[in-house]
Amino acid sequence: MIELRSDTFTLPTPAMLRAMGQARLGDDVYGEDPTVRELEEKAAQLLGKEAGCLMPSGTMANLASIMTHAPRGSKVLVGTESDIYVYEAGGASVCGGVVYEPVVNRPDGTLPLADLRAGFPDDPEDPQFALPSLICLENTQNRCGGVLLSFEYQREVRELADERGIGVHLDGARIFNAAVALGRPPADLAQYADSVQFCLSKGLSAPIGSMVVGSADFVRGVRRVRKMLGGGMRQAGLLAAAGLVALDDYERLAEDHDNALRLAKGLADIDGITVDPDAVQTNIVMFRVTAPGFTWQIFADAAARQGLAIAELGHGRLRAVTHRGVDSADIDAALTVVRRVIAQGAEA
Numbered sequence: 445m446i447e448l449r450s451d452t453f454t455l456p457t458p459a460m461l462r463a464m465g466q467a468r469l470g471d472d473v474y475g476e477d478p479t480v481r482e483l484e485e486k487a488a489q490l491l492g493k494e495a496g497c498l499m500p501s502g503t504m505a506n507l508a509s510i511m512t513h514a515p516r517g518s519k520v521l522v523g524t525e526s527d528i529y530v531y532e533a534g535g536a537s538v539c540g541g542v543v544y545e546p547v548v549n550r551p552d553g554t555l556p557l558a559d560l561r562a563g564f565p566d567d568p569e570d571p572q573f574a575l576p577s578l579i580c581l582e583n584t585q586n587r588c589g590g591v592l593l594s595f596e597y598q599r600e601v602r603e604l605a606d607e608r609g610i611g612v613h614l615d616g617a618r619i620f621n622a623a624v625a626l627g628r629p630p631a632d633l634a635q636y637a638d639s640v641q642f643c644l645s646k647g648l649s650a651p652i653g654s655m656v657v658g659s660a661d662f663v664r665g666v667r668r669v670r671k672m673l674g675g676g677m678r679q680a681g682l683l684a685a686a687g688l689v690a691l692d693d694y695e696r697l698a699e700d701h702d703n704a705l706r707l708a709k710g711l712a713d714i715d716g717i718t719v720d721p722d723a724v725q726t727n728i729v730m731f732r733v734t735a736p737g738f739t740w741q742i743f744a745d746a747a748a749r750q751g752l753a754i755a756e757l758g759h760g761r762l763r764a765v766t767h768r769g770v771d772s773a774d775i776d777a778a779l780t781v782v783r784r785v786i787a788q789g790a791e792a
């Protein structure tokens with residue numbers, strides 16, 4: 445199977461498995477797992493923040509971050525296309541008692557500044573209004589096609605947040621993809637956010653885990669929420685060991701970006717597929733099947749029967765994600781499957 449549904453399907457590398465087998469371990473709920481500590485320090489340092497905290501998942505990393513920033517009854521400004529709003533089961537609303545204020549993402553992944561401003565009541569003293577406490581951005585923006593947020597835009601959001609005295613949280617599940625695509629150190633991409641979460645378990649291809657980074661004070665708060673949510677893990681150095689290896693060779697994500705572009709260009713040559721190769725910025729390719737008779741479902745089912753796994757990602761679009769588990773030959777094979785499926789027709 446050529447697996448393009450997600451970069452979460454990546455398996456730990458032999459080097460990760462070796463590191464896991466040799467990791468020094470302790471009880472991380474006591475703060476005594478040396479490998480977790482090393483990973484937390486390394487993550488914080490790479491992103492230019494004071495401290496870090498290993499989390500079981502990106503979902504919990506976002507949830508604990510929001511709960512640490514945002515008081516109950518406050519508003520958290522999130523994109524309508526954000527993972528936090530769409531895919532995290534309303535966690536911050538359920539567990540944190542916050543009100544999500546959905547702001548429609550532009551196709552470039554940004555939340556228009558005017559719409560963010562509109563989330564603030566004219567009279568903050570008027571007790572009937574919930575007050576914004578946090579803006580959440582996502583970089584790369586998954587549902588907008590793995591697009592990159594510009595530095596300029598993030599600086600403007602930072603200025604707005606400072607003006608209003610609220611925080612900025614960055615869902616950087618794929619921030620290392622963004623760093624590699626922009627040729628900049630990850631810390632540059634984190635500079636405008638108070639806190640960042642990123643996934644070790646996606647393109648970085650560790651088996652499990654996400655990191656939250658931010659100020660030492662903030663991370664202390666996150667640790668408390670993590671424990672409350674049941675995310676305190678004992679000998680978590682097993683996972684951290686893989687994470688440390690992942691962070692050593694994140695530059696290889698460039699290959700995934702090359703493969704995504706190769707895929708998009710190949711798809712663009714196929715009649716019955718609509719795709720814009722110029723829109724591909726990282727490891728995600730969004731496309732539509734426009735051949736007569738096809739729905740995304742018919743296409744995805746037929747492709748799966750021929751050994752190619754692709755997922756729908758909202759609004760009837762298909763998403764292909766490249767990662768360590770697929771090379772350029774797999775991309776060419778995937779293109780062959782797509783051509784064959786279209787040629788056989790929707791009734792096949």
Ligand SMILES: *Cc1c(COP(=O)(O)O)cnc(C)c1O
Binds near residue numbers: 503586
């Ligand atoms: C995958 C993802 C998450 C959630 O991570 P999990 O580890 O799957 O819970 C959060 N945000 C974005 C943008 C993601 O792509």
